[in-house]
Amino acid sequence: MTIKTELQVSLDERSYPIYIGSGLLGDAALYRPFIAGKRVMIVSNDTVAPLYLALLESALSDYEVSSVILPDGEQFKTLDTVNRIFDDLLKGRFDRQSTLIALGGGVVGDMTGFAAACYQRGIAFIQVPTTLLSQVDSSVGGKTGVNHPLGKNMIGAFYQPRSVVADTRTLSTLDDRQLSAGLAEIIKYGLINDIEFLQWLENNMPALVARDEEALAWAIERSCKDKADIVAQDEKESGVRALLNLGHTFGHAIEAGAGYGVWLHGEAVGAGMLMAAEFSQQLGMLTSADVERVQVLIDAAGLPIQPPAFTAEAYLDLMSVDKKAINGRIRLVLLKALGDAQVVADYPYEQLQNYLQKFS
């Protein structure tokens, strides 16, 4: 079976292709047009590098290739770790015509993109996402950055890759938790504005969990398309792009409250989406049958559906530092219906407090 799709993310002169398929990682032709000069620095982590670094290096044999291997984990997504990339670039005298390639999941991609955005005020970079989550999320949209002890993704840049190579074969080495975390973001696209896709997911979740490569490739393609459509309308998140944060304000509170790395980002988003659905129901926007469908789907993806037991105050405190807050007000992405998300800021604050009390 050969699968290979090319999607275009349309952002004027910053447009770029996403290649999705099986066995693409070692295909030199997919990289060559997007490498700026002669020198390439691959950024990876100590889980992914042993599996795929040699294959990628062999595809880049026409270039002078170095690599920097970072420790694996969300807890290392910090300014200090990005500084290690800068150290290696400067020690190696990489100039402005160099290219960074991110080989790994979302953490590697976000840090590599941010390093590329800032090194000498901007050099080329290519994303090679090796997790399901990063293939459907960080491949599209140009959000890069790091965490701060006081908030997730608080430091970063909007910076687009030259291209994205999403090889579905890398998903075979992903552990079950990571696979499920990716499925959470896939479900998100259905919930936001693609009811047809949501129904497809309800029917095909067993195949996705069983890692059927064709089903995965199709789900990745549809997710990237859905996201690319939204990002093309609103690159800098001044409007519709905010919908992509469905489940993220609750989710970031879960991640930060539990300590980065305890909950996977996708797991927190999964539980966060269910919280968003439940709170939408409390505001009279969803039916209990709708919430039930969300819960069944998230559960079928192998994701936790029970948020951690924090007090309502702790949740509110963690949520208010989120970037989605405007002038102190917590804006939430909620569901008017399945497949129809919207940003809501004018709900009664006490109602949110009441809802959150059930977890404490």
Place this chain on the structure above:
Amino acid sequence: MTIKTELQVSLDERSYPIYIGSGLLGDAALYRPFIAGKRVMIVSNDTVAPLYLALLESALSDYEVSSVILPDGEQFKTLDTVNRIFDDLLKGRFDRQSTLIALGGGVVGDMTGFAAACYQRGIAFIQVPTTLLSQVDSSVGGKTGVNHPLGKNMIGAFYQPRSVVADTRTLSTLDDRQLSAGLAEIIKYGLINDIEFLQWLENNMPALVARDEEALAWAIERSCKDKADIVAQDEKESGVRALLNLGHTFGHAIEAGAGYGVWLHGEAVGAGMLMAAEFSQQLGMLTSADVERVQVLIDAAGLPIQPPAFTAEAYLDLMSVDKKAINGRIRLVLLKALGDAQVVADYPYEQLQNYLQKFS
């Protein structure tokens, strides 16, 4: 005497005004249109804050204003110091609708701009440059960033302020070295492509050194205009903007080699421009009379004309890490004539080695 000029930097939707004049710092009307939300964080340093922070705060009495005071000096222009700004922003729960104001010289402006570029992936910022150098240099062009032990300005972003308020009255508290450092950048604009301005500077250098406010305001305006014209043509420095680096490759080597903070940036650029002129003469591009004019003018500005005694190898080593290097080749901005700079990469490398030997 009242002086007040408004210049526009034309960069499409990122265009912004520069206000130049005497006593502008406390004028609330110059800030109001450019502040995003209700909250403002002023970033300053421990030299400038005691002089001007209270005045600026009083002009912003309609807003919720905080401040962060950094240690003064190029040696503090680091990622760690920028992280202190992030810490304060996050502790204070500043959201995306917040505004940063840089009150100080180039170091404060570069770090504040970089913090604004990266905080929550970009918030508004306003420059209030209080040194001559920052009024003519960092006010225009959107270069922000920090130094790395292995190279100057290696980490940063292109990020434009909403507006710039250059109050010439702040120059009265500047020490002589800082004033001369600013004059170096002013001379640069004449040397690059404005022979008429260069001649004006030759006639008016005594007035500038004596801090004649009218002469200073005119020189600032002309410098900002010259720079804005170049930046408008080439925001991201892919072409003509590189000419603004006249004296900078030599100058950065001087600064880095001597240790940041020993030579002021403007002093290093002054000596670096003279080196560029001398090397241009060795390549047959300038006459000895031209070089003599450059030397006399730099000397008249109160700037050192003798570069430090490093070996040729040390100079070359320090110069090759500079951002202006492409694929390892050191590109230099040289002078075809006074008022006519160009980027040169095809000179004989040995000739540069020979030229540099005279300093060791």
